[in-house]
Amino acid sequence: MKSLLPLYNSAVVQLNSADYTTPKYINRCLTVACSAAVPHIEMTTSTAYDRLPTVDPDTTSNVAAMDNNANGKDEAGTLPTPVFEKGRYRSPWLNWQKPSLWGAIHWTLTSPDNSRVPSPQVLDKTLPVVKPDLELLRDPPTEGVRVTWFGHATVLVQMDGVSVLTDPVFSERASPVPFAGPKRFRPAPCSVQDLPTVDAVIISHNHFDHLDKATVKQLNKRFGADLRWLVPQGMASWFWDLHVVNVAERSWWEESRINNNSDVRFVFTPTQHWSKRTLTNDNMSLWGSWCVIGPRHRFFFAGDTAYCPVFKTIGEKFGPFDLAAIPIGAYEPRWFMHYQHVDPEQAVMMHRDVRASKSVAIHWGTFALANEYYLEPPQKLQEALQAQGVPAEDFFTLQHGESRQI
Numbered sequence: 001m002k003s004l005l006p007l008y009n010s011a012v013v014q015l016n017s018a019d020y021t022t023p024k025y026i027n028r029c030l031t032v033a034c035s036a037a038v039p040h041i042e043m044t045t046s047t048a049y050d051r052l053p054t055v056d057p058d059t060t061s062n063v064a065a066m067d068n069n070a071n072g073k074d075e076a077g078t079l080p081t082p083v084f085e086k087g088r089y090r091s092p093w094l095n096w097q098k099p100s101l102w103g104a105i106h107w108t109l110t111s112p113d114n115s116r117v118p119s120p121q122v123l124d125k126t127l128p129v130v131k132p133d134l135e136l137l138r139d140p141p142t143e144g145v146r147v148t149w150f151g152h153a154t155v156l157v158q159m160d161g162v163s164v165l166t167d168p169v170f171s172e173r174a175s176p177v178p179f180a181g182p183k184r185f186r187p188a189p190c191s192v193q194d195l196p197t198v199d200a201v202i203i204s205h206n207h208f209d210h211l212d213k214a215t216v217k218q219l220n221k222r223f224g225a226d227l228r229w230l231v232p233q234g235m236a237s238w239f240w241d242l243h244v245v246n247v248a249e250r251s252w253w254e255e256s257r258i259n260n261n262s263d264v265r266f267v268f269t270p271t272q273h274w275s276k277r278t279l280t281n282d283n284m285s286l287w288g289s290w291c292v293i294g295p296r297h298r299f300f301f302a303g304d305t306a307y308c309p310v311f312k313t314i315g316e317k318f319g320p321f322d323l324a325a326i327p328i329g330a331y332e333p334r335w336f337m338h339y340q341h342v343d344p345e346q347a348v349m350m351h352r353d354v355r356a357s358k359s360v361a362i363h364w365g366t367f368a369l370a371n372e373y374y375l376e377p378p379q380k381l382q383e384a385l386q387a388q389g390v391p392a393e394d395f396f397t398l399q400h401g402e403s404r405q406i
């Protein structure tokens with residue numbers, strides 16, 4: 001039994017090296033021990049493609065996209081598509097590496113945690129949480145794009161008559177269980193019940209800090225089939241198991257809409273990342289970003305990603321965007337994180353690559369997932385903007401709960 005302990009610990013560290021890690025070793029072990037005990041609850045079933053969404057106005061065949069990696073390429077055949085082998089996805093870029101088990105162990109044991117998250121009293125001053133202007137949010141603006149940040153990667157974007165929520169996480173922890181795992185150090189600015197009517201939810205991937213089962217259930221209970229869920233390929237069955245019926249899964253470059261009458265298109269586009277939700281389901285579902293293309297405005301949701309040349313392609317094909325939501329946090333140590341997370345300098349490169357007029361910073365200030373000081377991402381963002389000659393007002397941070405009209 002004793003000889004199995006290092007192996008078990010290695011598995012623990014590997015699973016916990018996903019985005020729901022905290023710098024605290026004990027918390028990491030606790031989280032993974034809990035998730036290891038309940039993998040069957042989260043497991044993506046092998047029958048994912050046997051069932052079709054109950055409501056899907058699109059004609060795109062997801063099964064065909066799975067079987068043929070050429071599907072989705074443009075006339076010149078230049079658009080990168082995910083490699084799908086033996087039931088798992090892989091990024092097509094040559095420099096891609098999935099974070100290794102030994103890298104995760106090395107990170108956990110040797111890299112200093114500099115996050116230094118202070119007391120709630122101090123946080124109230126450094127990262128204040130404001131109550132969203134719910135009256136204002138009730139209707140999308142008649143002109144422009146309105147964005148509201150709810151912490152981490154959750155934003156509400158309202159434009160062209162629709163309200164779109166990204167990677168909604170309103171729970172206290174980014175974890176498979178409610179009693180352990182990374183806890184948010186800033187509370188959600190409001191509850192799911194407080195939200196205005198949401199027309200669509202876009203999901204980037206299945207890591208726990210981007211996909212929260214309790215929040216999905218709450219949204220589904222409140223909006224039911226009226227709410228359109230747009231998710232990466234391989235994830236629809238997870239939603240169907242929660243009785244979410246109006247869900248469409250897409251591969252890179254495939255698109256969908258809220259319904260047949262909607263003139264807002266949602267195109268799923270690549271990122272350099274990965275997926276994992278249980279001990280064994282690494283990369284069994286896809287990951288990516290979303291381009292929301294309305295008749296008058298365009299929004300790009302980057303989700304969670306390393307830096308990758310594909311963002312230039314996205315900018316050329318679907319830009320310019322009025323607004324992009326781009327991650328700036330969870331990047332240290334670079335030797336381990338650079339395969340999956342951009343740093344602020346690369347976030348500014350992404351802002352330029354996708355040709356965003358304005359960008360809002362996400363993926364920071366909510367969960368301590370990596371080793372950088374908790375206030376470093378916005379500080380480094382300012383340095384990067386200056387170094388790259390981008391006006392400071394073009395890539396902004398918001399307070400938790402704050403809205404901005406663009």
Ligand SMILES: [Zn+2]
Pocket residue numbers: 019205207210273304
């Ligand atoms: Zn992730």
